[in-house]
Amino acid sequence: MLETGKISALQIGMLIYPVVMSTAMLSGPSLMAQQAQNDLWLSPLWASLGGFFSVWIAIQLNKRFPGMSIIELAREITGKAPAAVLGFLYLYVLLQANAVIVREYADFIAYFLQETPLVLIMGALILVCSLAVKGGIEVMGRTAQVFFPAFILPLLMMIGLVFPALDPGNLLPILDKGLLPSVKGAYIPLGWFSEMFLISYLLPSLSDRKYAATSAFFAVVGAMLTMVIVNMVTLFLMGDALDNVLFPIMDTARYVNVADFFENMDSAVMAVWVIGVYVKVSMFYYATVLGTAQWLNLTSYQPLILPVGMLILLFCFWGVPSVYIVKEAAAVAIPALFVLFFCFIPAGLLLWAIVRGKRNRTEEAESG
Template identity: 40%
Template sequence: MLEKGKIDSRQAVFLNITMIIATALLVVPAMTTAHANQDAWLSSVLAALLVLPIAWITVKLSSLFPGKTIIEYLEEILGRWPAKVIGFLYLFWFVHICSLMIREYGDFIVTAFMPETPLIVFHIVVVTIGAYTIKQGLEVLARTNQIFLPLILFSLVMIMSLATPEKDLNRLLPVLEASCVDIFKGSLAPLAWFGEISTFTMIIPFLKKPTEAWRIAFISILLVGFIFTLLVIGIVTTFGPSVAAMTYPVLNETRVINIAKVIERMDPVIMSVWVMGGFVKITFFYYVIVLGSAQWLKLSEYRPLTMPVGIILLALSMAIADNLLESIHFLANVWVFYAISTFELGIPLVLLIIAVIRGRGGNNN
């Protein structure tokens, strides 16, 4: 096996949560509110329910091929050459979302805090630290995240509670004004983000107790759905449906905090949440790409791929969009459908059906 490290169940849950919530808290609430208005929290709950089948399929597939990642068990299901093609597509997909994330990461810092610094500076910094972490292996990433996630959650809870004086629960009324179709449309964006749980398949083989995979995925989804719903409720009760026009509503929420003119200007808190969460998320996907490529190429070691992949990610992250609006437009209107329909749900579902038809464990005889 390429990865020698093992992570325990708690670390896996933590990784899953950071991997999803880190970027979901930025642009997604606005996308959801744009469709569902004050019912956005219903969309969020719906998304958490809809993502459960995705998580189940992911875990089920992994349990049929214990100790193997998707890149490896593809071969057992589809045979050598089709597996190479689908495997390549998966790697492409990981590269694509990872570079999108790096772009989101840089865009946020440049837009909100450091408008004069070139975007690429932040990209280089995060990719370099990511590369260093990957050289240290999965365990180090998991342990880093074990320190970061509590800080992230604490900061978010603090922001949400300090902004309470500005909130008005009436802004959530009337409930269910949006039609079911609108609520469903609103749930697609969070669903696509929650659906990143499908990437969990790449680390299931490295769990100390792989049998707990379903429990881990379920608890992660539950917590992610809960955190995200609270964020949406917090934002909507503060700003009403005008959230839809905001680029980063959680940042606006942070900026309205003013307790007795003493506790105010908490922007750096959200910046640190973003830098910690963004780093873990980017590094996680970066790791998945490096590991997956090594498995795809059947190398005996994944570390030599770190640098080349990093450079590809850097170049792509700069080329992926001309401006912020273009990248948000892509995320909201293209990425959502393409993510859910193919890599998060579509392909795994087909794989599972084929695997079951051809017999458990893919013993193709």
Template identity: 25%
Template sequence: MLEKGKISAFDFQVIVLVFTIGSSILVGPGLLARFAKQDAWMASSLALMISVSFVFLYIRLASLYPSLTFVECNEKILGKWIGNMVSILFLSYFYYLSSGLVREIGDFLTTQVLVETPIQMIMIMFLLISLFGVRLGLEVICRTAVIFFPWIVGFLLMWFLFLIPEIKLVHIQPIFEGGIVPIIQGSYHSLGLPFLELAIFLMISPYVTEKESVKKAFYRGTFIGGIILSFLVTISILVMGAEFTARNTYPSYILGKKISIGEFVQRIEIIVAIIWLFTIYFKLTICYYGLALGLAQVFKLNNYKILLFPLAFLIISLALFSHPDIVHFHEFLDHTWTPLSLTICFFLPLFVYVIGVIRKKRAIENQSNTENI
């Protein structure tokens, strides 16, 4: 097997949670507020409800062949050629996602924090650290997430607490101003960010030791992560209002600037940046890991680690040329990302699952037929 490490269900839950929060914590509120205005919090909760069905699909698919990754499943169910085509399609989605995350880091840091540093340097640095993690293997990545998890939670709590005095209930009124349509619209567009991306865990679930508790861990991780996101959207709207949230590229970062307790605790938006850096790091690393592992399985290599450096070059270049500017990036995120994600991360696995179930049933029937004869 390519990956020798084993992770526990708890590790899995933490990494799912961190993955769910990652990147959406910064971009999510703006996206939702653009569509659903002050009802964004409802849209976000609705998206969470819907996304449970995705997780259900992933779990069913994973339990079809519990010891195989999605790429291996594809080959087993669809045969060599079609299976590998499906796998390549799936992996190219995560190739783009990795580069998109790198791009997000670069854009955020060069516009908000390190204004004078060239974007390439930041991207290369971040990708290198991610590469270091992927090289050390899944076990190390997950355990590192477990170590940073209390910090992330602690910072989040601190941040929420500090924001409580700034809340103005006027901002979410009137409720249902535009009727139900904007809410559905908003939740539709937030499905791709982040819930459909969870499909990458199809590459990781075979390596969890406690097969029984994987399901629970998957649900729980997604659910808690989703609740944190909804909470975040709600607080953004409550503090800044829908208009302001929608207009900003990074509303939650701006939110940090609002904090002022006494004369001393102020301008702690860097806390948001830290949470975001930690979570997006794990999101990128998991995507990068899944990509390398999947590619190695498609090409039948016996080591995924040699693919890391070539992939790093590919990811960096795609991150640089895929979007000419940040407007293009957000346009893509707002309009194309969710339908794209639905195709690759919902319909594709669904297709594989249905075929898989039919094949398995047939195999059983054949077996019983031969036994009868």
């Protein structure tokens, strides 16, 4: 096996929660508000169904093929040639998605650091993440565990401080135009929730397998509740103006002013976002590198880390003359690719494995 490190079920939950939440923390509420208007608090509920589904598929596949990631088990199920094509597509999607995430991050940071070249912002992030990936799954699991409180607490504090200014009346009228707008608003978060399927790369390194489902389930529920709460808070604060705000959580934090002492909390939001995106990018980076090594049957994934990092950096620029191209990709193409590759194709593979009665018997005997 390429990865010898072990992580706990709790660490899986703490790794996968920021993966879903970090992008949602940036512009989630306004993206959902553009479609769902004041019903945006319903959208995460619909989207989380996709999260439960992809987690369930990942765990079922792991039960049939313990110790294998999606790249390896595709080979067991479909045979060599189709699995090679499928594996390549998976690696491409991971690389592409990672480039879009890094580019979105850099565009957000460039909003503060206006003179800094984009390539430097991206390079710094990719360098840090490459060090985490080089440390392996254990380092990633532990950093995620250490950073987890720092990811949650500032958000809770911000909501607490902004609480007196909230106006729940903005919620009305509920379901004015029926359910359809809130379902349409669930499209982008559905892509984020599908990312939960990345646990497929973590499950083989899990030390306590029986808690995997519980931990992943709580991560989905946690992400869903956080999104619902954050959507409600931003809606209660901004009302109809929400869909025009670029970074709603930033502006909510900027609004906080208690006794002229608690001010400028937006820097805390920026710090939280950097932590979240670090976990997210390292997770995608790790999946790309490990997947490439498995796809090519290499003996180690370590040598691939730096060249793949350079490729991510180049993909951030390739065919992206302006920020609008990235916005379009993040709003339409990336969610579609995620739903396809992290929900439907794994579900198809699972169905195929069940119909053909395939499972990995040797590994099962080893693990008892």
